[in-house]
Amino acid sequence: MSESFITTPIYYINAQPHIGHAYTTMLADAIARSRRLMGEDVFFLTGTDEHGQKVERAAQRAGLETAVFADRVSGAFRQMCLDLSISNDDFIRTTESRHYTAAKEIWTRVQKAGDIYKGEYEGWYCTVDEIFVPEAQLVDGMCPTCGGTVERLKEESYYFRLSKYQQPLLNWYRDHPDFVQPAFRLNEVRAFVEAGLQDLSISRTSFQWGIPVPGDPRHVMYVWFDALTNYLTALGFPSGSAAAEERIARYWPTVTHFIGKEIVRQHALYWPAFLMSAGLTPPRRIVAHGFWLMGGAKMSKSLGNVARYQDYLQVFGLDALRYFALREMPLGQDANFSDEGVLTRFNADLANDIGNLVSRATTMVHRYRGGEIPDAPQDKRQALDLELDAAIGVAIDAVKANFAACQVSLALQDTWTLIRHVNKYIVEREPWTLAKDHTNADVLNQTLYRSADTLRVIAALVEPVMPDAAGRIRRMLGIGAEPWTALKAGTLQPGTRLGAVEPLFPRIEKTVEELRGMTTANDPNPTTQPSALPAQAPTPASAPSGDMRISIDDFMKVELRVAKVLEAEAVPKSKKLIKLKVDAGSEPRTIVAGIAEAYQPEQLVGRTIVIVANLKPARLMGIESNGMVLAASPEGGLPTLIAVDESLPAGARVR
Numbered sequence: 001m002s003e004s005f006i007t008t009p010i011y012y013i014n015a016q017p018h019i020g021h022a023y024t025t026m027l028a029d030a031i032a033r034s035r036r037l038m039g040e041d042v043f044f045l046t047g048t049d050e051h052g053q054k055v056e057r058a059a060q061r062a063g064l065e066t067a068v069f070a071d072r073v074s075g076a077f078r079q080m081c082l083d084l085s086i087s088n089d090d091f092i093r094t095t096e097s098r099h100y101t102a103a104k105e106i107w108t109r110v111q112k113a114g115d116i117y118k119g120e121y122e123g124w125y126c127t128v129d130e131i132f133v134p135e136a137q138l139v140d141g142m143c144p145t146c147g148g149t150v151e152r153l154k155e156e157s158y159y160f161r162l163s164k165y166q167q168p169l170l171n172w173y174r175d176h177p178d179f180v181q182p183a184f185r186l187n188e189v190r191a192f193v194e195a196g197l198q199d200l201s202i203s204r205t206s207f208q209w210g211i212p213v214p215g216d217p218r219h220v221m222y223v224w225f226d227a228l229t230n231y232l233t234a235l236g237f238p239s240g241s242a243a244a245e246e247r248i249a250r251y252w253p254t255v256t257h258f259i260g261k262e263i264v265r266q267h268a269l270y271w272p273a274f275l276m277s278a279g280l281t282p283p284r285r286i287v288a289h290g291f292w293l294m295g296g297a298k299m300s301k302s303l304g305n306v307a308r309y310q311d312y313l314q315v316f317g318l319d320a321l322r323y324f325a326l327r328e329m330p331l332g333q334d335a336n337f338s339d340e341g342v343l344t345r346f347n348a349d350l351a352n353d354i355g356n357l358v359s360r361a362t363t364m365v366h367r368y369r370g371g372e373i374p375d376a377p378q379d380k381r382q383a384l385d386l387e388l389d390a391a392i393g394v395a396i397d398a399v400k401a402n403f404a405a406c407q408v409s410l411a412l413q414d415t416w417t418l419i420r421h422v423n424k425y426i427v428e429r430e431p432w433t434l435a436k437d438h439t440n441a442d443v444l445n446q447t448l449y450r451s452a453d454t455l456r457v458i459a460a461l462v463e464p465v466m467p468d469a470a471g472r473i474r475r476m477l478g479i480g481a482e483p484w485t486a487l488k489a490g491t492l493q494p495g496t497r498l499g500a501v502e503p504l505f506p507r508i509e510k511t512v513e514e515l516r517g518m519t520t521a522n523d524p525n526p527t528t529q530p531s532a533l534p535a536q537a538p539t540p541a542s543a544p545s546g547d548m549r550i551s552i553d554d555f556m557k558v559e560l561r562v563a564k565v566l567e568a569e570a571v572p573k574s575k576k577l578i579k580l581k582v583d584a585g586s587e588p589r590t591i592v593a594g595i596a597e598a599y600q601p602e603q604l605v606g607r608t609i610v611i612v613a614n615l616k617p618a619r620l621m622g623i624e625s626n627g628m629v630l631a632a633s634p635e636g637g638l639p640t641l642i643a644v645d646e647s648l649p650a651g652a653r654v655r
C-alpha cells in the first residue's frame with residue numbers, strides 16, 4: 001500500500017475562519033479522499049498557528065488572556081473542519097507540548113550544524129504577515145504582501161545562515177522540477193534564490209507569546225520557524241519511540257503541502273533550508289493555489305472583505321459549497337467569489353445537470369421496471385450503449401489523472417462531460433416512447449441499466465468533492481460505496497432494488513438580490529463588515545389601480561411545477577373528482593382534481609403534468625388536496641390536462 005501525507009497551512013488564530021481558509025482545507029480534503037479511494041494509506045493534517053505578535057495583540061484587543069483567546073479561535077477552526085466534513089486525521093495546535101518538543105529539537109539540530117548565530121535585527125516587520133521586509137521592497141512605505149503598515153524593529157536576534165543554503169536549494173530545485181506546483185511558482189522562487197540570499201532573523205525579544213529559544217528564554221522563536229515544524233510534530237517527531245520513527249519514515253517522504261500562493265517562499269525556501277540544516281529531507285511537493293477575490297481584492301480579514309463559509313452552508317448546503325469552490329478555481333489561478341457565481345453554478349451544474357440525471361435515471365427504473373435494475377446483457381449493447389460505456393472509461397481515467405495532479409477543477413469538468421453525455425443518451429433513447437411498445441423491452445432495459453450504471457460511476461467520481469451527495473445517490477440506487485481501484489462500466493448488479501427517489505439539488509428560485517442579507521459575498525462595499533450587512537428592504541406594494549395586468553413578481557408567486565402521476569383513483573361518491581398521488585420533485589403529494597369525467601384513473605398513471613405547487617391545502621370530499629393540476633377546457637367541454645415533454649424531470653419549474 002502506498003502512503004500519502006497531506007497538509008494544509010496551519011491557520012493564524014487572530015481572526016475567525018472564512019472562505020479562504022475553508023477553500024484550502026476543502027481542496028486538501030478532496031485530494032485526501034481521492035487517495036483513500038485509490039487505496040492509499042493517507043495521513044491528513046490541519047491545525048492552527050497560535051504564536052506571534054499578531055495573536056498576542058488580537059487577544060489584548062479582545063480583553064482576554066492569550067491562552068484563553070487561542071483556545072477560542074482555534075476551536076472555531078476545529079468547528080470549521082466539522083462543518084465542512086473534513087476528513088483530517090489530526091488537528092495540530094502549535095501551543096501543544098508535543099509541538100514545543102519538536103520545534104526545540106529542530107532548533108537544537110540547526111544550532112549544532114553551526115547555522116545559528118546571534119546578531120541584531122534592525123529593519124521593518126509586517127505583523128499581519130509575520131515577515132521581515134527589506135527596505136527596498138516596501139511599496140510606498142507599506143508591506144508589499146498585504147499593503148498594511150510595517151513597524152520599525154531594532155532588537156537582538158538569532159540569525160539562521162540562509163545564505164549558506166543558496167546552492168543546495170538551487171540543486172534541490174534542479175533535481176526536483178515538480179517540487180512546486182504550478183511550475184511557474186518554482187521559477188519565481190528559483191529566481192529569488194539566484195538573486196542571492198540574506199541570513200534570516202529567527203527570534204524575537206520584544207514579546208513573549210512564542211516558543212522559548214533553547215538555552216536563551218529571553219528570545220522566542222520567529223513564528224515561521226515554529227510553525228513550519230508542525231508538519232513533523234504531527235508525525236511524532238522527534239522520534240522517541242519505534243512507532244514514531246516508523247511513522248516518520250513512512251509518511252514524511254510522501255508529504256504534499258497545500259498552501260496559498262502568498263506563502264510559497266516560506267514553504268519552498270525557508271522550510272527546505274531549515275530541514276537540510278537539521279539533517280532532514282525537504283518536503284516532496286508543495287501545491288500553491290491562487291486567491292479568492294472579492295470586490296476585486298484578495299479576500300482577507302485585514303481588508304474586511306471576507307465571506308463567511310457558514311452563510312453558504314446555510315443557503316446552498318455543504319456539497320454545493322464544496323462543489324462551487326473546487327470547480328470554480330483552476331489550480332494556481334485566482335477566482336472571484338460572488339453570490340451570483342455560486343447561484344449560477346448551483347442551478348446549472350447541480351440542479352440541472354446532475355440533479356436531472358439522478359431524477360431521470362432513478363424515476364425511469366421505478367416507473368418502467370418496478371424499481372428493480374433490469375438485466376441488460378453486454379452483447380445486446382447497441383452503438384449508443386457502447387459509446388456511453390466508452391465515455392465512462394474515458395471519464396474514470398481522466399478524473400483519476402487529474403486528481404493525481406491535484407487538478408480538482410479539471411476532474412470535475414471530466415465528470416460533467418460524462419453527466420452531459422448520459423443526459424443526452426437518455427434524451428436520444430426516449431425511454432418514455434420505448435415503454436409504449438413491449439417489443440422495445442431489450443432496448444429499454446439497456447437504456448435503464450446503462451443510465452443507472454453511469455450514475456453509479458458518477459457517484460464514485462464526485463465522492464471526494466461531494467461526499468454527502470455521493471451517499472444520497474447511492475441510497476437512491478440501492479448500492480454501497482466502492483473504491484476507485486476497481487471502478488469501471490457495467491458492474492451494477494441486475495436485480496438491485498432502488499431506494500426512494502429524492503431531489504438531489506432542488507433549484508434555488510431566489511435572485512441574487514433576494515440572497516442579500518443571507519450571505520456575505522454580494523456586499524457592494526468590501527470594507528463593510530459582512531455581519532452588519534442589512535437585509536434589503538421589501539419593495540412597497542404598488543397602489544391599487546384599474547389596470548388588471550400583473551407584474552412578473554406577481555406571476556412568480558405562483559409556483560408551477562412539472563409533476564409525474566404516481567397513482568390515481570376515483571373519489572367514491574363523486575362524479576368529477578379523482579385523487580392523484582404525484583411526484584413534484586419533493587415528497588409525493590395528494591391532489592384532488594376535477595377531471596373524472598374526462599379521464600379514467602388508469603389513463604393518468606405515468607403522465608407528466610403541470611401543477612400549482614404552492615396552493616394552500618383544501619379539503620375536497622374529506623380528502624386534503626395539496627395543489628392543483630392544470631387543465632384547459634373549451635367552453636362547456638371536458639378538461640384536457642396540460643401536457644409537457646415527458647423528458648422533463650419531476651419538480652422542474654414552469655414559467
Ligand code: MSP
Pocket residue numbers: 008009010011012013019020021023024049227228230258259260261262263290291292293298299300
Ligand atoms: N499561519 C500561516 C501559515 C503557516 S503554515 C506552516 C498563515 N496563516 S493564515 O491564517 O494567514 O492562512 C493563510 C492560508 O489561508 C493561505 O495560504 C491559504 O491557504 C488560505 N487563505 C486565506 N485567504 C485566502 C484567500 N483569499 N484565498 C485563498 N486562500 C486563502 O499564513
